Amino acid sequence: MTTAPIHPTSETSIGFGSRVHSWVISVDHKKLGMMYIGAGLIFFMLGGIEATLMRLQLMKPLNDMLTPHGFNQMFTMHGTTMVFLVGMPVLLGFGNYLIPLMIGARDMAFPRLNAFGLWLFIFGGLLLYYSFIGGDGLYGMGGAPDVGWFAYSPLTSKAFSVGHATDYWILGIMVSGFGSMTTAINFMATILCMRCPGMTFMRMPLFVWLMFTVGILVLLALPVLTGAQVMLLFDRFLGAHFFDPQQQGSVIFWQHLFWFFGHPEVYILILPAFGMICEIIPVFSRKVIFGYPLMVAATLSIAFISLGVWVHHMFSVGLPPWLNSIFAASTFLIAVPTGMKMFNWIGTMWGGNIRFTVSMMFATGFLVMFLFGGLTGIMLAVVPFDWQLSDSYFVVGHFHYVLFGGTMLAVFSAVFYWFPKATGRLLSEPMGKWTFWMFMIGLTLTFFPMHLSGVLGMPRRVYTYQPGRGFELWNLISSSGVPFQIVGVLLLVTNIIKSLINGRVAGPDPWDAWTLEWATSSPPPSENFPKIPTCTSPRPLWDRKHPEDPDCFYE
Amino acid sequence: MTSIPHTNLIPSSAPSRGKVGMACLIFAECWFFAGFIVAYLFYIGKSSSGPMPREVIDIKPVLVNSAALIASSFTVIAALRGLARSHMGSFRFWMALTIVLGSYFIYGTAMEWRGFIVDHHLTISTNLFGTTYYSLVGFHAFHVIVGLCLLTTILVLSLMGHIHVVRDYLRVELVSWYWHFVDAVWIVVFTTVYIVGMRP
DSSP states (O other): OTTSOSOOSGGGGSOHHHHHHHHHTOOOHHHHHHHHHHHHHHHHHHHHHHHHHHHHHTTSTTOOSSOHHHHHHHHHHHHHIIIIIIIHHHHHHHHHHHHHHHTTOSSOSOHHHHHHHHHHHHHHHHHHHHHHHHTTGGGTOOOSOOSTTTTOTTTTSTTTSOSSHHHHHHHHHHHHHHHHHHHHHHHHHHHHHOOOTTOOGGGSOHHHHHHHHHHHHHHHHHHHHHHHHHHHHHHHHHOOOTTOGGGTOOHHHHHHHHHHHHHHHHHHHHHHHHHHHHHHHHHHHTSOOTTHHHHHHHHHHHHHHGGGOGGGGOGGGOOOHHHHHHHHHHHHHHHHHHHHHHHHHHHHHTTOOOOOOHHHHHHHHHHHHHHHHHHHHHHHTSHHHHHHHTTBHHHHHHHHHHIIIIIIHHHHHHHHHHHHHHHSBOOOHHHHHHHHHHHHHHHHHHHHHHHHHHHTTOBTTOSOOOTTSSOHHHHHHHHHTHHHHHHHHHHHHHHHHHHHHHOOBOOSOTTOOOSGGGGSOSSOOTTSOSSOOOOOSSOHHHHHHOTTSOGGGGO | OTTSOOTTOOOOOOOOHHHHHHHHHHHHHHHHHHHHHHHHHHTTTOOSSSOOHHHHOOHHHHHHHHHHHHHHHHHHHHHHHHHHTTOHHHHHHHHHHHHHHHHHHHHHHHHHHHIIIIIHOOOTTTOHHHHHHHHHHHHHHHHHHHHHHHHHHHHHHHHTTOOOHHHHHHHHHHHHHHHHHHHHHHHHHHIIIIIGGGOO
16 A cells, blocks of 8 residues: 555556646645745754854854854844744744635636745745845955844945845845735635535634634734845945935834834744644544634734734833833733633643544644743843843743744644645654754754743854853853754654655545545645535534534534 | 525625735735834934934925825726726726826836935945835835736736736726725835834
8 A cells, every 4th residue: 555656546657757846837836835835944954054153153152153244144144034034924824725725716816826925935035045146246245134034224234244144134135025915815706706515614624724724824923024125225225224324214113113023024934833733633532622703803903903013122212211111011012812722722632532642742842831931922022021021032932932842833733634635645753753853852952941041141143152151051052952952853754754765655534524625635636626625614524534423403 | 495595595606716815915915014014113223323313304395296196096996997887998097097007106116216325425335324214115105016017917908908807907907906005105215214213
């Protein structure tokens, strides 16, 4: 059985060149989704290399492996890559792959626009990375961008950013941002217009609800960033004064614009992860998700409140106390719907018949790590506490728990869960368990000590530190977590390649799941469903498997 | 299997995906403009040197301009009505009038800019007023030009006989949505630049 061809079509008989060609010209949402995820994984490894170099530099005090300038480039490229070229495309890729399958549609609403978005993202990423070669510009100075991922002015002005490094940062992000916006438009149109008969809003899988909310946030936040970047381009090329203090321009104005984008962006990166967890935990707990309507309400309120919390990135700027207080209060408020979700997931697992597959292990790991990152986030919402710890390693530890321990663990969980659907092969479970423990150990070793070195006063974005200030041990432990994470990534990649070649054949529904993507073959045919399915409840497949006791009786 | 009731299947009454797509695009564009409008409001009266808005802005030609652009929103509605009734002559007439009015708006903006640059030596790099004025009004004018390109394409296609009511009505309607959006943004820009921004 294991040697059965994955693709029963004639694809195996055609040459390599024409197979690549068929992917390049594809407008199929499944191929585009996989290309998003694949390209995101490649950028993930590039961003990982940059992080490794930084951890090597900080392993011991007064190290000189990287120059100060090189270190600035590394943290800028690492942050920019992970947010814009890993987080967004991988999550949008999952959305692309899963939304039409989950709502019983044949494709996205605008397939060609979809392909356009993918290629914009890829070219935007290449443009950003070309800065390593072309960033020197005519001045012979520069290289990769070195202004931090939030590119505060006046660092980005012509006087402080000579050469074209900053221009590559602006244009690379802008181009891939246009790609994300087209994808968001596609998500909205697909979810609103392409649902199969019976798929009412309150029967949609929660992943689809979460991606719908992400679509709104992308359309709302990214244009503001694009506008701010256009202003910056005008400053740099046309001599405008948006962020030029010498002509009464305000550098704080950039911070407001950036974080008005930046905070919804954080939720753009975490809401899809919530969606994955909402699908995976019920299936492996053998229980219906606890509090479906509450989950939807919590999602929408998170999206709404996320528009009004951005100043908590700017507490140390020196804004008026009443303003800081308002934004501290709104930041506390956003923890309420997030906490509801946490309790709903635990409520789903409570009393369930839990099956600890690798996917479920990652989902459980997500709950633990995200809770920790969320709690340090609430600590940072306390203004005086933030004054003490702003721009310290405490903040770095906090957001790595949220983005790596949260988003990325959910993505790994999703990879193990949906890989059989996308390829027809199961990933190896024993190898997956090793991957899981490598990541859990590596994450804790690397990011937990950062809280301690941060409290002790170690500032972020500084290329080295003096001995004798108590930072040595914590930095050494942080760096010692890196090999575990590298092994984790290598195991995952090996697992994917090995399982593609001779993994166990999955069949259409290996997890005994309930949503419509499991109703078609694995991998799905190009039209997704031979016959458009109908939906009778939030768990259409349960209804089909258990006609004697369907969910629709209890709606 | 037959015991599952199918009475609660909703009939498919989903909105058109073209309409949703265009509405989403307009939503995103609103937030793009919001950044520039906030920048304009934030920097009113903060220029460290002249010329200031009250010294250079002549409101009369702008009012004529605005009237032309607002009128073009009504002519595009008339054009759509003609298309719905398959009166292609009326459709083309109102479409052409819309394009003329939109082009007049662009001409008026160009004349205003010419006056600023040649007579008052105000460019994007002169002061904060120049910076925020040219970027806000310029991006609006850019959107008008994009709209004009779309409208002109439709007019040319219809003159070549390629516009069919049943197949293309929705497409023309979506372009008209975009045109109304451009018009609505102008009302906000006008309020920002020529009313709020003129206060001493």
